[in-house]
Amino acid sequence: MDQATQTMIDNLHKNTGKSLDEWIETVNSAKLQKHGDILKFLKENHGFSHGFANLVAHKALKSDAGSADDQDALVTKQYVGKENFLPIYEKLKKEIATFGKDVEFIPKNAYVSVKRKKQFAMLVPATKSRYEVGINLKGHPPQGILELECKANAMYSHKVVINHEEQIILELIDWLRKAYDAAG
Structure with a gap:
């Protein structure tokens, strides 16, 4: 388990x-099976912040890399019915890995978190026709291919939507590199 996750569990x-195990039991007793339902339950009924609710939800559902028995299975599951996006994931992963030896790819149930000291990107096969690259660059105005993510609880500040491997262009890699540099 990484240090950031352990710190969150301690906090x-x-x-x-209550311990993490006690909160997981609370969630299981409520018979909640969906991530969003667990978030809502913990926030509305127990005053959780998004971060703590997200931690408990992932642990209860065993949908994060630290809880999953097979991290590759989490990635495989993400691309069921979206196999056309697997080459995009593989190409982005290969490009991002060249940024430094401290890059971590952490599969979740629906996306792959990309971290250095903190998360700087997300690789998300969002739908059968839309692939999103979430990028954490708070304070940067949107420009070029970089769109501003407007959701209040977004886990990234900007996104780039791509549909074909040819759209992985130098501009996208440059934005990812800036986010990587900022996460150090």
Whole structure:
């Protein structure tokens, strides 16, 4: 388990008086099976922040890399019915890995988090026809292919939507590199 996750688990207990296992039992007792339902339940009924609710939801559903028995299976699951986007994922992963030895690819249930010291990108096969690259570059105005992500609880500040491998252009790699540099 990475240090950031362990710190969150420790702080969860300090802030709520309950351990992660106790919160997972609370979620399981409520018979909640969907990530969004768990987030809503913890936020509305227990005053959780998004970060803590997300942690408990992933752990309860075993949908994060740290809980999954097979991380490759999480990636495979993301691309069922979206196999056309697998070459995009592979190409982006290969390009991003060249940024440095400290790049981590952490599969979740629906996306792959890309981290250095903190998350700087997300690789998301969003729908059968839309692939999103989430990029954390707070304070940068949108320009070129970089769109501003407007959601209040977004896990990234900007996104780039691509549909074909040919759209992985130098501009996208440059934005990812800037986000990587900022995450160090």
